[in-house]
Amino acid sequence: MIVKGRHYKTVWLEGSTVYIINQPLLPHKFEIMECPDHQRTARAISNMVIRGAGAIGSAGGFGLAQAVLEAPENDFTAYVDAAYESLAHTRPTAQNLFYSLKRVYEKVREAADPGQARVMAVKEAEAIALEDINACKKIGEIGAALIADNYKILTHCNAGWLAFTDWGTALSPMYVAKRENKNMFVWVDETRPRFQGARLTAWELKEEGIPFAVIADNAAGFYMQRGEVDLVIVGSDRIARNGDVANKIGTYEKAVLARENKIPFYVAAPTATIDWNCAHGGEIPIEERSGEEVTAISGRDEMNTIRSVCIAPEGAAARNPAFDVTPARFITGIITEKGIVKPHELKKLEGKGAA
Amino acid sequence: MIVKGRHYKTVWLEGSTVYIINQPLLPHKFEIMECPDHQRTARAISNMVIRGAGAIGSAGGFGLAQAVLEAPENDFTAYVDAAYESLAHTRPTAQNLFYSLKRVYEKVREAADPGQARVMAVKEAEAIALEDINACKKIGEIGAALIADNYKILTHCNAGWLAFTDWGTALSPMYVAKRENKNMFVWVDETRPRFQGARLTAWELKEEGIPFAVIADNAAGFYMQRGEVDLVIVGSDRIARNGDVANKIGTYEKAVLARENKIPFYVAAPTATIDWNCAHGGEIPIEERSGEEVTAISGRDEMNTIRSVCIAPEGAAARNPAFDVTPARFITGIITEKGIVKPHELKKLEGKGAA
Numbered sequence: 033m034i035v036k037g038r039h040y041k042t043v044w045l046e047g048s049t050v051y052i053i054n055q056p057l058l059p060h061k062f063e064i065m066e067c068p069d070h071q072r073t074a075r076a077i078s079n080m081v082i083r084g085a086g087a088i089g090s091a092g093g094f095g096l097a098q099a100v101l102e103a104p105e106n107d108f109t110a111y112v113d114a115a116y117e118s119l120a121h122t123r124p125t126a127q128n129l130f131y132s133l134k135r136v137y138e139k140v141r142e143a144a145d146p147g148q149a150r151v152m153a154v155k156e157a158e159a160i161a162l163e164d165i166n167a168c169k170k171i172g173e174i175g176a177a178l179i180a181d182n183y184k185i186l187t188h189c190n191a192g193w194l195a196f197t198d199w200g201t202a203l204s205p206m207y208v209a210k211r212e213n214k215n216m217f218v219w220v221d222e223t224r225p226r227f228q229g230a231r232l233t234a235w236e237l238k239e240e241g242i243p244f245a246v247i248a249d250n251a252a253g254f255y256m257q258r259g260e261v262d263l264v265i266v267g268s269d270r271i272a273r274n275g276d277v278a279n280k281i282g283t284y285e286k287a288v289l290a291r292e293n294k295i296p297f298y299v300a301a302p303t304a305t306i307d308w309n310c311a312h313g314g315e316i317p318i319e320e321r322s323g324e325e326v327t328a329i330s331g332r333d334e335m336n337t338i339r340s341v342c343i344a345p346e347g348a349a350a351r352n353p354a355f356d357v358t359p360a361r362f363i364t365g366i367i368t369e370k371g372i373v374k375p376h377e378l379k380k381l382e383g384k385g386a387a
Numbered sequence: 388m389i390v391k392g393r394h395y396k397t398v399w400l401e402g403s404t405v406y407i408i409n410q411p412l413l414p415h416k417f418e419i420m421e422c423p424d425h426q427r428t429a430r431a432i433s434n435m436v437i438r439g440a441g442a443i444g445s446a447g448g449f450g451l452a453q454a455v456l457e458a459p460e461n462d463f464t465a466y467v468d469a470a471y472e473s474l475a476h477t478r479p480t481a482q483n484l485f486y487s488l489k490r491v492y493e494k495v496r497e498a499a500d501p502g503q504a505r506v507m508a509v510k511e512a513e514a515i516a517l518e519d520i521n522a523c524k525k526i527g528e529i530g531a532a533l534i535a536d537n538y539k540i541l542t543h544c545n546a547g548w549l550a551f552t553d554w555g556t557a558l559s560p561m562y563v564a565k566r567e568n569k570n571m572f573v574w575v576d577e578t579r580p581r582f583q584g585a586r587l588t589a590w591e592l593k594e595e596g597i598p599f600a601v602i603a604d605n606a607a608g609f610y611m612q613r614g615e616v617d618l619v620i621v622g623s624d625r626i627a628r629n630g631d632v633a634n635k636i637g638t639y640e641k642a643v644l645a646r647e648n649k650i651p652f653y654v655a656a657p658t659a660t661i662d663w664n665c666a667h668g669g670e671i672p673i674e675e676r677s678g679e680e681v682t683a684i685s686g687r688d689e690m691n692t693i694r695s696v697c698i699a700p701e702g703a704a705a706r707n708p709a710f711d712v713t714p715a716r717f718i719t720g721i722i723t724e725k726g727i728v729k730p731h732e733l734k735k736l737e738g739k740g741a742a
Contacts, residue, residue, distance in 0.1 A: 059700035222681065222698075224579060224603035230682065230699045238700050246705040248579035248681055249605050250637025254673075254711040257639060282605025284612060285640055288647050318609075326577065326603055327585065329684050331696030341686030341696055343577075344585045345414035345593050350601040356609040 033193040033200075033207065035062060035239045041165070041198045042087040045094045045157065048101045052082050052091060055194060059235035060332045070099035070115050077129070078122035084195025085269070085305070086164040089128030093157035095119050096136040100146075100153035108146045112137075128304070132160050161197045167302040168199035170369035175205025175265065175300055178367075179214055183262040186219040186252055189280035190232035191267020191300065201300040202267040203236060205367065210242055218244040219261060221252055223280060225326045225352060249282050256293040264290045265367070268301040275360030275375025276313030281353055287362035299358075300367040303381055313357035323350030388548045388555075388562065390417060390594045396520070396553045397442040400449045400512065403456045407437050407446060410549060414590035415687045425454035425470050432484070433477035439550025440624070440660070441519040444483030448512035450474050451491040455501075455508035463501045467492075483659070487515050516552045522657040523554035525724040530560025530620065530655055533722075534569055538617040541574040541607055544635035545587035546622020546655065556655040557622040558591060560722065565597055573599040574616060576607055578635060580681045580707060604637050611648040619645045620722070623656040630715030630730025631668030636708050642717035654713075655722040658736050668712035678705030 033040060043052045050067040056079075057063050065081055067073040073095035076082055082091050099115030116137055123129055139156040143149035179185065191202035199207060209216060218237055223229035230246045237244040247255070255261050264286060270278040277283070277299050290297040310316060327344040344350065360375035370381055388395060398407045405422040411434075412418050420436055422428040428450035431437055437446050454470030471492055478484055494511040498504035534540065546557035554562060564571060573592055578584035585601045592599040602610070610616050619641060625633040632638070632654050645652040665671060682699040699705065715730035725736055 059703075222579070224577070224605055227698050230703070234703045235700045238703060244704060245678070246681055246699050246703055248636060248707070249603075250579055250635075250640060251706065251708055251711075253640035253643065254636060254708050257711070280605075281603065281609060285605060285608035285644060288608065289640060289643055292643050292647075323600070326601055329686060329696065329698065331684060331698040333694060333696050339688060339694075339696060341684065341688050341694060343582050343684065343686040344601050345590045348414075348585070348589045348593060348601055349599060351606065352603070353606055353609050356606075356612070 033198060033236065033240060041161070042194055043082055043091045043094060043161070043197060045097060045154065048098055050091065050094045050098060052076050053194065054081050055083060055232070056081060058194070059231050060336070060338060069102060070095045070119065073098060074119050074122050077119070085126065085128045086168065086196030086302070087194065088123060088126045089132040090161040090164055090197045092119055092129040093132035093136050093160040096133055097153040097157035100140055101150050103146065105146050112140055132157070135160060164197040165199060167369040168193070168196050168201060168204050171201055171300050171302065171367055172199050172204030172208035174369070174372060175298070175367040176208035176212060178263060178296070178298065179205055179209040179216060180262070181214045182216065184217045184219065184260055186221065186255070186261045186264045186286065187233060188221040188229065188266045188283050188286055189223045190228040190236070192233055192236040194232050194236060195267070201302065202265045203233065204300065205265060206242060207240060210240065216242065218242060219252065219255055220244050220246045221249045221282065221286070222246055223282065224249055228280070252286055253289045256289050256295055261293070261295050264295055264297045265300055268299050268305050269355060270310070270316055271299070271301060271306045271366065271378070272310040272312045272316060273306070273308055273378065274312045275363060275366070275378050277358045277360070277363060278313065278316045278355050279358065281356050284356040284358045287358040291362050296364040297362060298365050298367055299363055303368045303370055306378060306381065308382060313359060316357055318356070319354045321352045321354045323352050326350040326352050388553060388591065388595060396516070397549055398437055398446045398449060398516070398552060400452060400509065403453055405446065405449045405453055407431050408549065409436050410438060410587070411436060413549070414586050415691070415693060424457060425450045425474065428453060429474050429477050432474070440481065440483045441523065441551030441657070442549065443478060443481045444487040445516040445519055445552045447474055447484040448487035448491050448515040451488050452508040452512040455495055456505050458501065460501050467495055487512070490515060519552040520554060522724040523548070523551050523556060523559050526556055526655050526657065526722055527554055527559030527563035529727060530653070530722040531563035531567060533618060533651070533653065534560055534564040534571060535617070536569045537571065539572045539574065539615055541576065541610070541616045541619045541641065542588060543576040543584065543621045543638050543641055544578045545583040545591070547588055547591040549587050549591060550622070556657065557620045558588065560620060560655065561597060562595060565595065571597065573597060574607065574610055575599050575601045576604045576637065576641070577601055578637065579604055583635070607641055608644045611644050611650055616648070616650050619650055619652045620655055623654050623660050624710060625665070625671055626654070626656060626661045626721065626733070627665040627667045627671060628661070628663055628733065629667045630718060630721070630733050632713045632718060633668065633671045633673070633710050634713065636711050639711040639713045642713040646717050651719040652717060653720050653722055654718055658723045658725055661733060661736065663737060668714060671712055673711070674709045676707045676709045678707050681705040681707050
């Protein structure tokens with residue numbers, strides 16, 4: 033997508049170097065991190081320099097390809113195996129990461145010799161990234177049809193291109209609609225506690241030139257009630273077979289409010305997000321993170337230094353569930369790369385080939 | 388209420404000095420500001436050292452009493468009139484302020500001489516503060532009946548004793564229930580953008596020894612959905628004749644979620660909050676404040692200095708409605724000092740004398 037007028041992906045490979053947009057510095061600084069070897073790429077993943085399902089998947093694939101390029105002929109397999117292990121341990125619950133690593137690793141095993149393995153590993157890693165880009169772009173094209181000219185759209189968290197290799201999911205329909213010359217305005221839920229909306233979504237929209245306003249999560253209902261929200265689109269971390277959707281904490285609140293105010297509520301996600309082994313939302317484990325993410329806030333001070341301030345009384349208890357589950361009945365439709373489906377019709381997509 | 392084991396009011400008069408708890412320093416520092424003359428009291432009100440309807444009312448009354456004590460015999464009326472004007476201009480929309488000033492001023496005009504005026508002004512200011520305390524305590528006693536042992540209660544913003552002279556409104560039933568030896572647990576909505584929950588409600592509950600957890604406003608629905616909220620109590624800035632309630636932004640969201648999850652949703656407020664001239668919530672003007680309150684956050688840094696950090700991209704647009712209106716149909720009951728009423732039965736209270 034567009035940053036300072038240029039096209040960027042979240043992560044890419046050039047020669048044997050992986051380049052990654054340094055996300056913890058956003059929106060305060062736009063910086064590309066160079067990872068000249070797979071160890072540095074692994075560290076970038078574990079330090080969350082890059083985050084988001086699709087983006088981590090691509091980074092992992094590129095990281096393993098890097099290791100294959102680096103591996104000495106006389107110790108080839110052991111080197112690649114060790115790299116595989118270290119990359120797999122960077123983010124222990126990232127499905128896309130394991131998926132990418134496995135695909136690249138299988139190509140290496142199919143290869144006749146290290147020379148062929150290097151070519152095939154790079155090609156496979158590039159293919160994985162491209163598939164992510166294409167799925168997201170397709171979601172954008174399909175979802176853009178929901179956006180009428182001059183629509184006001186609410187989104188929660190960051191399901192933008194920073195979370196994927198390019199385009200993103202919830203924001204992709206807006207990026208496509210913009211290229212179709214539609215006007216729109218985006219209400220950006222700041223998304224407490226980690227402010228992915230105020231930090232990342234606002235930054236993406238600003239760079240893309242789409243008008244928006246950051247709002248406290250508390251104000252979303254207010255604008256819905258006033259008729260100033262035409263459509264809600266959010267992303268998803270995991271979708272159960274029955275159409276229940278796990279996503280960033282607060283998504284459930286917006287879904288209930290959207291229904292109360294008769295506003296269409298869409299979830300945008302690649303079909304890879306659907307967990308066919310998960311019968312319903314109650315089976316999705318909800319990560320509880322440190323309460324400090326609620327009480328301590330980091331941002332840039334007047335000297336442009338990033339620092340953290342505490343808002344609550346010293347030692348105040350805080351609870352911090354990272355995700356919630358929105359029951360299928362609140363969801364108007366799920367926008368995937370294979371089309372838009374009602375949540376209870378999700379099964380139609382099972383086993384269906386890529387579009 | 389209790390701070391560091393001692394009983395405090397938000398504001399009080401001793402001799403000719405007004406003492407005020409310095410609220411902008413909370414929860415980081417507990418400090419009493421001494422206002423030795425009415426000018427200093429006026430400045431404390433306009434700088435929001437003290438905030439909240441009841442607390443401002445008491446402070447204004449005490450401020451004018453101070454002026455009456457200071458006024459020279461040879462220029463008595465002019466001095467008191469000037470003080471009245473300057474106090475009335477500290478917070479231009481605070482109903483309670485005008486009400487208190489008028490009451491004290493009328494006593495001064497009834498007095499035969501400056502000596503008698505001084506006695507009567509102090510007595511009237513004390514009476515105003517006491518009425519506020521009594522109304523809030525009564526709300527607590529009446530509301531405590533709604534709290535069963537081991538209840539988990541959600542509250543939004545700060546309608547605690549810091550907003551009044553003592554006891555508060557939404558928190559008063561909890562304080563009374565605690566004195567009745569009931570156990571309870573309070574979910575404290577942090578209340579973006581200004582964090583009155585995380586800052587003030589958390590601080591009050593901590594000092595009172597009531598267990599609580601601060602949560603992102605986004606997490607309230609999550610805990611409701613899980614059956615971990617038995618009761619919601621919030622305060623109010625203004626109640627329309629039909630039972631629609633204006634309160635801190637986000638209140639409407641919690642009310643909709645409470646109904647969806649079949650959780651009783653109560654509003655606690657003195658009858659003075661009811662605006663009989665206001666037919667319904669649509670007539671209540673909603674203040675829109677600076678977007679900077681959303682994007683810039685103040686707290687204490689690691690050196691214990693209070694400073695502000697910015698979370699959004701530079702120049703990002705933000706919108707900041709300060710209040711919202713919760714339609715009467717979402718409200719289980721309104722807890723007043725005269726009893727609990729259904730919102731559509733509010734008229735029963737009109738003209739009814741104080742309890």
